[in-house]
Amino acid sequence: MAKSISCPTYAAPMTSRRAFLKQCAILASLLALPTGEATLLAASLRDAPRLPVVWLSLQECTGCTESLTRATAPSLENLLFDWLSLDYHHTLQAASGYAAEAGRERTLADHAGKLLLVVDGALPLALSGGCCTIAGRDGLSLLRRCLTAAESVIAVGSCASFGGLAAAAPNPTDAQGLAVLMSRGLVPARPLVNLPGCPPVPEVIAAVLAYRVAFGRMPDLDDNQRPVAFYGETVHERCSRRGHFQAGRFARTFDDAGARAGWCLLKLGCKGPETRNACALVRWNGVGNPMESGHPCLGCAEPGFWDRGGFYTPLPGGIPVSEEPGDKGAELYHGQCIYCHDADPIRFKTPPDDIATLLESGKVRAHRFKLDAEETRALVEYFRESRR
Numbered sequence: 001m002a003k004s005i006s007c008p009t010y011a012a013p014m015t016s017r018r019a020f021l022k023q024c025a026i027l028a029s030l031l032a033l034p035t036g037e038a039t040l041l042a043a044s045l046r047d048a049p050r051l052p053v054v055w056l057s058l059q060e061c062t063g064c065t066e067s068l069t070r071a072t073a074p075s076l077e078n079l080l081f082d083w084l085s086l087d088y089h090h091t092l093q094a095a096s097g098y099a100a101e102a103g104r105e106r107t108l109a110d111h112a113g114k115l116l117l118v119v120d121g122a123l124p125l126a127l128s129g130g131c132c133t134i135a136g137r138d139g140l141s142l143l144r145r146c147l148t149a150a151e152s153v154i155a156v157g158s159c160a161s162f163g164g165l166a167a168a169a170p171n172p173t174d175a176q177g178l179a180v181l182m183s184r185g186l187v188p189a190r191p192l193v194n195l196p197g198c199p200p201v202p203e204v205i206a207a208v209l210a211y212r213v214a215f216g217r218m219p220d221l222d223d224n225q226r227p228v229a230f231y232g233e234t235v236h237e238r239c240s241r242r243g244h245f246q247a248g249r250f251a252r253t254f255d256d257a258g259a260r261a262g263w264c265l266l267k268l269g270c271k272g273p274e275t276r277n278a279c280a281l282v283r284w285n286g287v288g289n290p291m292e293s294g295h296p297c298l299g300c301a302e303p304g305f306w307d308r309g310g311f312y313t314p315l316p317g318g319i320p321v322s323e324e325p326g327d328k329g330a331e332l333y334h335g336q337c338i339y340c341h342d343a344d345p346i347r348f349k350t351p352p353d354d355i356a357t358l359l360e361s362g363k364v365r366a367h368r369f370k371l372d373a374e375e376t377r378a379l380v381e382y383f384r385e386s387r388r
């Protein structure tokens with residue numbers, strides 16, 4: 001029979017040893033831990049006491065919590081039964097009414113200075129916090145109370161991190177993210193980790209919670225308090241369409257041949273080059289991400305989302321031009337040739353080495369344009385690149 005890891009507060013075995021080690025290996029890889037730290041992670045998670053957590057949901061759409069429920073590495077069950085003591089969470093808790101509020105107050109008192117606060121949703125300041133009340137109490141005073149007792153806080157989602165959808169213009173409720181509230185002295189300042197995204201990737205939320213439990217600290221952060229392991233690269237750098245970008249193949253409309261062939265969506269407003277998030281690396285529900293579903297990145301994890309840039313407006317300053325060889329040829333092919341030839345250059349029948357001779361021979365009567373020597377070289381190079 002497989003050995004089991006027992007949760008400190010539950011007598012029943014929760015997870016088989018094999019499943020537990022597999023979880024730790026996935027977690028270590030998600031968190032980009034150095035070699036050898038997977039073992040340390042496993043040992044820490046096995047021995048760590050459950051971390052008391054109070055989770056506040058403020059002005060939000062519940063997408064962030066829904067996202068958490070879809071985490072697989074670790075799963076919500078792992079988090080709740082093995083590593084966290086989630087003592088207060090409006091949506092997930094069984095308790096309701098006075099009992100729920102009394103439970104939260106007990107946790108705040110019993111674990112003052114040691115508990116982890118998680119917040120999703122922005123805090124609306126208008127009407128003295130009255131735009132968001134919980135059990136008759138305004139959001140601002142509740143947030144102050146919880147932060148006073150917290151050792152650190154994780155802002156889950158773009159709303160909690162930067163204001164997000166809740167703060168979209170004209171922001172009638174004066175919604176603000178946690179960093180702004182702290183910098184304005186409206187709530188107690190505590191070490192803050194932002195996990196933006198609307199909603200954030202499930203594995204990002206779960207992995208950061210597990211990291212905090214295992215190591216007693218937060219992972220390395222960037223200037224926007226985002227974990228570097230998940231927000232260190234842009235969506236563009238990991239995008240499955242990047243090869244098309246490098247080859248200069250851009251969809252111009254949502255239903256043209258390029259869009260159907262999976263080309264780069266920059267000209268349709270993709271914000272991937274300016275957006276740091278893990279969704280191109282860790283696929284949603286293990287299935288895909290917006291770009292793989294034919295939709296440009298909306299930049300949902302960046303400060304200023306929802307208003308910044310407009311959903312389908314190409315990035316200002318034009319399309320970033322790749323330095324890769326073959327771009328000029330790609331421009332020529334997709335600007336001219338695809339009106340008669342297949343949009344995918346791999347299906348172009350003439351071998352690259354024969355193209356220059358064919359063009360110079362004048363035998364292709366349908367061509368309405370003439371290429372000079374440099375353009376011909378670029379086109380040939382593009383075909384060669386496409387076949388590699």
Ligand code: FSX
Nearest residue numbers: 060061062063064120157
């Ligand atoms: Fe905002 Fe989250 Fe978008 Fe929704 O809690 S980040 S609107 S997915 O639910 O706050």
